[in-house]
Amino acid sequence: MTTRQLNMYFWTFMFWGLSFVWLTKVVETFGWVGGVSFRAFAAVLILLVLAKVMKVALTYDVNDTKHYAILGATSVAMNLGGMTYALSKLGTALTAILVTTIPLYSALIERVWGKAKHTKLMILGLWIGFGGVVILIGLSSQALDLDFFLGFIGSTIASFGFALGGNYSKVRAQHIGAWEQTIGTFTFGGLYLLPFMFVVPIVKTPTFASFGWLFLLAATASSLAYILYFRLVAEIGATKALTTEFMVPVVAVIVGAAFLGETVTVTDLIGAACILLGSALVLGLLPIRRDAKSIAS
Secondary structure (H helix, E strand, C coil), rough: CCCCHHHHHHHHHHHHHHHHHHHHHHHHHHHHHHHHHHHHHHHHHHHHHHHHHCCCCCCCHHHHHHHHHHHHHHHHHHHHHHHHHHHHHHHHHHHHHHHHHHHHHHHHHHHHHHHHHHHHHHHHHHHHHHHHHHHHHHHHHCCCCHHHHHHHHHHHHHHHHHHHHHHHHHHHHHCCCHHHHHHHHHHHHHHHHHHHHCCCCCCCCCCCHHHHHHHHHHHHHHHHHHHHHHHHHHHHHHHHHHHHHHHHHHHHHHHHHHHCCCCCCCHHHHHHHHHHHHHHHHHHCCCCCCCCCEEEC
16 A cells, blocks of 8 residues: 555544544433434534535535435444444443454455455455454353343444445445545435434433534544545455454554553453454455465355
8 A cells, every 4th residue: 555545544543443432422422323313414514614614626416316325324324323332332342343343244245246256265264253253252251131232233233334335335436536425425324313313312411522522523533534434445445445443443442441441351352363363364464375276256
């Protein structure tokens, strides 16, 4: 990757890693549904203002509406909705670790859509990654109660949704600019989740500080990070762009331990290491000679 792409890569995972702490503050007031929906609308507002100030020429084609609708469903409603719900059940560290499965899903989707073949190393990586998830579920220090399994389901929906959205953006929406994709995606994503606030209302009356956390989250982890992310998808591909998720738990766990008093066990680290190793094998990131034989998709 070029220096510019590495800079985009760095700030993408930094914003997303730090967002777990800010998201915790937002959910405490707005709830997990409101936290995502209001965050989406705030991100759209921020981007429209920035576009005006920076004189960014935004172009919209009515034929692209379907792309925004699909990206809003996958990259916001499924991804952020599922992740925020998981955060409310599992906490920062475990949620951040579980979403590292995103590149695994992305690699599978990318190969299915591209009619690629699965090497033996890729199959091995998938099993190792799956084993890491099993370790986190079966040996986690957190009680295996209803909250745990609901949180795990939420994180799975989030991971698959984001992987699907990233690949869709690369295959079907690459002609759309990063600014337009981000604004359109968050507009539809926010609208999808808004009706659910009748079921999951705001937790408590928002304060000035609450709105501060909301707009900080929207400005960094949504507006800026997603523009960088969509540009990376267009330039280096969905799966490589989504490997930013490898570094997200590192940042999130450090910040969670430092500011939220959360603990990380050896079991959590072993499970995370398996997921990262599996993902690296799937993506061919390790200096291992590739298997010449492959298994048809």
